[in-house]
Amino acid sequence: MKVRQSSDVRAAGSTLAATTALAGETGMVEKRRGAWLPFSPWHLLLMPVAIVMLVPLLWVVMTSLETLGQTQHFPPILWPGSFQWNNYPRAWSSVPFSTWFVNTIIVTTAVVASNLLFCSLAAYGFARIRFFGKNVAYFFLLATLMIPIQVVIIPTFLIVKQMHLIDTLGALIVPNLANVFGIFLLTQFFRTLPIELEEAARIDGASRLKVLFRIVLPLSLPALATLAVIQFLWTWNDFLWPLVTIFHENVFTLQLGLMSFQGSHVNDTNLLMAGNVMSMLPMLILFIAAQRYFVRGIATQGLKG
Amino acid sequence: MAVAARQRTGAPGFARRALTSDHMAGWLFVLPAVFLVALFSIFPIIWGFLLSLQKASLLSPNRPYIGLDNYQRIASDPLARQAAVNAVYYTALFVPTSIIIALFLAVALNQKIRLIRFYRLAVFIPVAVSTIATGVMFMWVFDAQFGIANWALGGVGLGPFGWFDSVQGAMPSLVIMCIWGWLGFDAIIYLAALQGVPHELVEAAAVDGATRWSTFRHVTLPLLGPATLLLVVWSTISAVQLFDEVFFVTKGGPLNHTAVPVFYIYRLAFTSLYGFSSAGYAAALAYVLFVVILILTLTQFWLGNRVVHYSS
Numbered sequence: 001m002k003v004r005q006s007s008d009v010r011a012a013g014s015t016l017a018a019t020t021a022l023a024g025e026t027g028m029v030e031k032r033r034g035a036w037l038p039f040s041p042w043h044l045l046l047m048p049v050a051i052v053m054l055v056p057l058l059w060v061v062m063t064s065l066e067t068l069g070q071t072q073h074f075p076p077i078l079w080p081g082s083f084q085w086n087n088y089p090r091a092w093s094s095v096p097f098s099t100w101f102v103n104t105i106i107v108t109t110a111v112v113a114s115n116l117l118f119c120s121l122a123a124y125g126f127a128r129i130r131f132f133g134k135n136v137a138y139f140f141l142l143a144t145l146m147i148p149i150q151v152v153i154i155p156t157f158l159i160v161k162q163m164h165l166i167d168t169l170g171a172l173i174v175p176n177l178a179n180v181f182g183i184f185l186l187t188q189f190f191r192t193l194p195i196e197l198e199e200a201a202r203i204d205g206a207s208r209l210k211v212l213f214r215i216v217l218p219l220s221l222p223a224l225a226t227l228a229v230i231q232f233l234w235t236w237n238d239f240l241w242p243l244v245t246i247f248h249e250n251v252f253t254l255q256l257g258l259m260s261f262q263g264s265h266v267n268d269t270n271l272l273m274a275g276n277v278m279s280m281l282p283m284l285i286l287f288i289a290a291q292r293y294f295v296r297g298i299a300t301q302g303l304k305g
Numbered sequence: 306m307a308v309a310a311r312q313r314t315g316a317p318g319f320a321r322r323a324l325t326s327d328h329m330a331g332w333l334f335v336l337p338a339v340f341l342v343a344l345f346s347i348f349p350i351i352w353g354f355l356l357s358l359q360k361a362s363l364l365s366p367n368r369p370y371i372g373l374d375n376y377q378r379i380a381s382d383p384l385a386r387q388a389a390v391n392a393v394y395y396t397a398l399f400v401p402t403s404i405i406i407a408l409f410l411a412v413a414l415n416q417k418i419r420l421i422r423f424y425r426l427a428v429f430i431p432v433a434v435s436t437i438a439t440g441v442m443f444m445w446v447f448d449a450q451f452g453i454a455n456w457a458l459g460g461v462g463l464g465p466f467g468w469f470d471s472v473q474g475a476m477p478s479l480v481i482m483c484i485w486g487w488l489g490f491d492a493i494i495y496l497a498a499l500q501g502v503p504h505e506l507v508e509a510a511a512v513d514g515a516t517r518w519s520t521f522r523h524v525t526l527p528l529l530g531p532a533t534l535l536l537v538v539w540s541t542i543s544a545v546q547l548f549d550e551v552f553f554v555t556k557g558g559p560l561n562h563t564a565v566p567v568f569y570i571y572r573l574a575f576t577s578l579y580g581f582s583s584a585g586y587a588a589a590l591a592y593v594l595f596v597v598i599l600i601l602t603l604t605q606f607w608l609g610n611r612v613v614h615y616s617s
Contacts, residue, residue, distance in 0.1 A: 042418050043419075043420070045410075049410060049424070050427035055453070056453075056485070060441075074450065074456065118341065122334060122337070126335060129331035131329075131330070132331075137339055144342055144346040148542070150567045150570070153571075155348070155352035156345060157574075157575075158356075159348070159349065161363075178337065183338055208330055239435070239437055243552070244571070258437050269451075276442065280438045287433035291429065295493050298432070
């Protein structure tokens with residue numbers, strides 16, 4: 001994995017393709033060998049695990065539909081009988097949830113869009129153009145993957161403060177405009193594309209930008225979708241950086257808002273869980289809808305080692 | 306990176322050269338991203354070192370140099386030592402547990418059985434849940450009075466437990482919560498690696514009369530070496546950087562038993578808890594943490610490369 005031969009790059013590309021659909025999702029069912037159970041013994045492991053993973057989420061949903069009295073009951077009430085749907089509008093209007101949603105959507109959209117643009121440009125440069133200092137620049141970029149935000153948070157805060165962005169949405173956008181993971185992912189992907197089309201277009205007089213936007217990017221939609229959903233997930237759920245740079249409630253992101261909502265509703269468990277469900281729902285829906293891109297994005301993080 | 310160049314040297318033609326060799330155009334393409342990464346990753350790591358040599362506050366631009374005082378202070382700071390001990394304890398619990406569970410789970414999730422899509426979704430879905438939402442959820446699940454965890458464990462005669470509020474239980478409770486949150490990530494990495502294991506090898510072992518377990522132990526497991534190495538490195542790095550869950554759920558307590566390094570750094574630099582001029586000291590701690598992470602990563606890769614077999 002340290003030294004990539006050209007065949008390894010193609011292998012990396014095919015790994016990307018292979019993880020698009022994890023095998024086994026095609027509905028094929030293996031014939032059982034030993035028939036000591038009416039079903040595959042793997043269910044005995046997987047069913048309890050699935051229950052343990054899902055029960056906390058389901059219980060949060062149930063709690064969000066209970067009366068306050070029902071939440072303070074032991075043994076816990078797993079099925080409230082009548083559902084208090086009203087908890088949701090009450091939670092929504094008790095704090096500025098709508099502002100926090102809008103803030104989060106603005107930040108996330110800006111970060112995802114700028115990453116798609118800057119990472120595509122840089123990746124095209126690294127994958128297709130030979131220029132002085134390229135290998136050194138690429139090495140330095142990859143080396144920064146070893147620098148976590150936690151250890152540079154103080155100087156980064158001072159830089160953003162110099163830019164007068166503290167306590168604005170800009171503080172959340174500007175430092176995240178281009179992500180090294182995105183450059184790496186797209187560079188690897190561009191290298192797997194056949195170069196002949198691009199050469200033909202260049203001979204016909206197309207500029208590099210035109211080649212990138214008209215030929216390379218349309219062929220790279222799966223990789224772009226992967227980058228987009230992973231960046232979306234990171235930005236939407238980010239906590240530490242907003243925590244240190246944002247102070248006022250009207251600039252809060254959803255995560256900061258959820259924290260403050262928790263602080264002010266410690267004893268209103270049903271409303272707190274309703275707020276929690278509302279904060280989770282967009283990301284859960286996106287995850288279920290675009291699961292294969294999330295899976296591929298995470299598997300690619302595995303490749304960068 | 307050397308690859309792209311090497312691939313092309315074979316057939317130099319007009320188009321190929323026009324496409325691949327232009328210093329100016331190359332830099333124009335990569336410059337925006339390189340500039341942003343330099344400004345927000347490379348520059349801070351240099352400035353962070355300078356800050357660690359200063360008596361600094363985030364509020365005042367007056368930051369006199371005080372030499373290595375901040376680093377000397379670390380050696381005699383009981384809270385820094387406590388943070389290091391807590392980080393080691395958390396890492397020792399989290400890394401092996403999460404990776405072993407993920408390994409066996411990924412093998413199960415790789416079977417072609419009914420409901421497999423449901424099982425995968427159940428394991429993957431916490432990836433989409435934020436650390437704060439996970440915190441809100443587990444504070445309720447682990448509620449000592451009304452929580453579902455004490456009820457379920459009480460059903461089999463265990464507990465009741467104090468979870469996050471108990472001195473012995475707080476860290477293991479954090480570990481359980483974080484495993485719930487990260488298991489999907491680890492399982493996806495292992496699952497991708499498992500699907501790269503050639504069928505022929507597994508079938509050949511079966512033909513030779515190997516049991517399923519010994520096939521797994523001697524054929525599959527060695528081929529999962531690179532994925533395991535990656536997960537060990539990755540989980541260790543994220544374990545020593547733990548912050549969100551501690552800040553939100555346990556607030557370092559009870560009695561500093563979950564106060565981990567980044568939490569202590571945050572309190573020093575961004576709160577008034579330890580006075581307003583501790584940012585330089587916090588930067589020194591952050592730098593030590595960075596060096597520790599660097600050494601851990603390089604050591605693990607060095608050890609790993611001696612043990613792990615990469616398939617060619």
